[in-house]
Amino acid sequence: MSLKPIDTLLVANRGEIACRVMRTAAAMGIKTVAVHSAIDQHARHVRAADVAINLGGAKPADSYLLVDKLIAAAKASGAQAIHPGYGFLSENAGFARAIEQAGLIFLGPPATAIDAMGSKSAAKALMEAAGVPLVPGYHGAEQDVETFRAAASRIGYPVLLKAAAGGGGKGMKVVEQESELAEALASAQREAQSSFGDSRMLVEKYVLKPRHVEIQVFADSHGHCLYLNERDCSIQRRHQKVVEEAPAPGLAPELRRAMGEAAVKAAQAIGYVGAGTVEFLLDERGEFFFMEMNTRLQVEHPVTELITGLDLVAWQIRVARGEALPITQEQVPLNGHAIEVRLYAEDPDNDFLPATGTLALYREAKAGPGRRIDSGVSEGDAVSPFYDPMLGKLIAWGENREEARLRLLAMLRETYVGGVKTNLAFLERVLAHPAFAAAELDTGFIPRHQAQLLPPVNELPAEFWQLAAEAWRQSSPGATRSDDPHSPWPQVSGLRLGLPAQSDLHLSCQGQRQLVRLRHAAPSTLTLNGEVLSDHSSEQRQQYSVLRRGADLYLHYAGELRLVQLVDPIAEAQAGHQQQGGLSAPMNGSIVRLLVEPGQQVEAGTALVVLEAMKMEHSIRAPHSGTVKALYCREGEMVSEGAVLVELAATEAE
Structure with missing residues (x-):
């Protein structure tokens, strides 16, 4: 059988997954084509590609979801294949068929497999017929509120509403009691229609204290299918994963084998080809229940790559060409441990609501052994309200789980983001929490430890304001002379002959205001953009990182990057302009x-x-x-x- 040629690949997506696919394609000598919306014309994935094509529009429905424009872009650029990434059209059978009918190659499973598993309801029925245990629920065709009310009453509250055609937490609502059902169903249906073009829903029993464990499967067109171990994705907020790791802590080899074989059986039953993930709920007794199958590459695939040493995107390309899988099930490696966190533009203190704005500051952790960063943004990029708020992923590998955890913590502490709210400090608190260190994992982890993970915003201490004022003084333009860095004249120290050195600064941070009177330098080491600002001897010296971006100063203090600004006391009186009520x-x-x-x-x-x-x-x-x-x-x-x-x-x- 002759192999299909793929020398030019179009990536029908954006952000970090587009950049990640292009990285492997480029390493294989394949030319890459990016598509973009009107507001993404300067995005990182566009800059990473060899060719970029403008789809126009801003919302996904006017850009990344336009099948005809995507196929036209592939033909115009000479691409033989299209990689869908994840989200958008990645699990759309109509898109896969349209690509095939256009004489192009879809880097995903056959449309028939997407049909079989793309509907959660159909997938549940298929798994039930195959004897795979299911969570009690309703997966039928009737979609009126009374049908769901009757099903929820039979199942028993709380219940979970889920979009039949979706994933990633979109179109998903927990309903605690009957009075909440109608509103939650209507909202979930609208979300599902907006995200996936399909408003159909299913309802399941909301299993208490489960773990979310998923199996990575891979199949070729020669009848071979294997599983590449498992991932634990139990740390979630708003029904969306935040931390993922591989292998799942504490999973016995026998249970891994049972879940892996069940996942392979599911893939083979639908004639699967390519990368896919079978997701299970695992309870405290070691029983697992089928949730869904994602017929695409997952966000968390890097942890699988790090423990196996395999490049799953390279496998996708080779399988799409017609090659056979290069190893057997017995040859699948499992080396060490890997943990991944998702860096989001969102406000953890406000129910994790997405945040928008401009990345005034964006600095990634240093690369090195066991360190990986998959991101899709750069400093100066705009975070718009039209797309998923994930900025990127930080992934660490270690010989064991603790080594991976500590390495990832170090990476988080080296990452700086300013201009938009992020979950960076929250992620650090999760990884540093004793319960996470002890691998006490389930989907209720965040609510259970909310007091420690989401502490109230307290009044900043005097030490912070003193450090902030000193950092501001030393980082201000003209703080030193380029021709004579030791000259005292340009320094804004408040020096007055015959009087104590003093300067007053009105500062603001996190909605708090403080007048700081500086008389001497703070007894700490301050580094500005990586350079040491001051080094004052003391019995115990603490180092703080400071970064300046124009009129903004960012001070890393108590595990969090804090924006400090100078305040005009007169202009302060004009605050509070919002309309009463x-x-x-x-x-x-x-x-x-x-x-x-x-x-x-x-x-x-x-x-x-x-x-x-x-x-x-x-x-x-x-x-x-x-x-x-x-x-x-x-x-x-x-x-x-x-x-x-x-x-x-x-x-x-x-």
């Missing part, structure tokens, strides 16, 4: 639904407006009972973070 947008996004009208009486917790950002819906709810006085937005409108959406007058106490 106004409810504002927590992020940039578009208004999906208005649920109230002016003059309407509402109770505390009532959903008023539904905002869509980064492919997920967020409800703006009444903080107290009252009367809707005015609406300042309309359905379909794009709004900016902080924009007042609703004016709500509180109900007067009787």
Whole structure:
């Protein structure tokens, strides 16, 4: 059988997965083609490609989800194959068929396999027929609220609503009681339609304290299929993975084999070809239940690559050419341990809501043995509300789990991001938590340890303000003379002959204000952009990193990078301009639904407006009972973070 030629590859995606696929393709001597939306024209994946083609538009529906434009771009660039990445059209059978009908190669499974597993409902039925244990649930065709109400009542609350055609936490809602079902179902259906073009849902029993363990499978067109060990993906927020590792801690070889063989059986049953993942819930007793099969490369595939030494994208390309798998099941390596964290632009202190803005500062950890970074952004890039908020992934390998954990912690401490809120400090707290170090893992890890992982924002101590003021003084332009760095004249030290050296700085950080009076340098070592600013001897010296970006200063303090700015005391009086009683947008996004009208009486917790950002819906709810006085937005409108959406007058106490 002759091999299919692939010398030019189009990547129908963006961000870190596009960059990651292109890296392997380039190493194999394959020319790469990027596609991009109008607002992604300067994105990192575009710069990494040999050829870039503009799809236009901004929202995925107007760019990355346009099948005809993607295929036209492939033909125009001379690409023989298309890699879908993950998300977008990666599990769309229609896309796979359109590529095949156009005479091109799809770097994914056959459309029939996507059909079989692309619908969670159909996949459940298939697994049930194959004898694979399932979580109790309803996976039928009827989609009205009464059908789901009856199913949930039969299963027993809490239940989990899931998009039949989706993944990644989109179109997924936990429902604790019957009164919440109708609203949650409607919201999940809208999210599913927006993200996947398919609003069908299923409902399952919400299993308490489960582990999320998945099996990486790979099959070729010659009838060979094997599993490449497993990954534990139990650390999740908003039903989306945050930390993944391989192999799963504490998994006995017998259980690994049983889950692996079940996953291979599932893949073979649908004639699978390429990379795929079979996901299971694993309970405390060691029983596993089939969840779904993702017919694509997973976000967390790097941890599998690090413990096996294999390049899964290279395997995808070779299998798509028609080559056979190069090893047998008995030859699959399992060396050491790997852990990955997902770096998101989001606000952990505000229910992990996505964040938007410009990356005023972006510095990745140093490369080295056992260290890997897959990212899709660069300093100066804009984080828009239209796409998933993941900036990249940090992955560490070690001879054992503890070595990998400590190495990854070091990488997190060397990573600096400014300009948008991120989960960087949160990730560090997760990895440093004693329960994570002890591998006490399940999907309830974050809620259970919320007090330690999401501590309240406390008042910053005097030590911090003193350090911040000293850092600001030493990093200010003109703090030293280029022709004579030892000259005292340009230094902003507040030196006055006959008086003590003193300078006053009005600073702000994390919504707090402080007047700092500097009389002498702080007894610490300060480094600016990697260079030592001051080195004052003391019994115990602590080093703090400082980075300047124009008028912004970033000080790494107490495990977190903190933005420090100079404040104009006069301008401070003009703050607090937001309209009294106004409810504002927590992020940039578009208004999906208005649920109230002016003059309407509402109770505390009532959903008023539904905002869509980064492919997920967020409800703006009444903080107290009252009367809707005015609406300042309309359905379909794009709004900016902080924009007042609703004016709500509180109900007067009787």
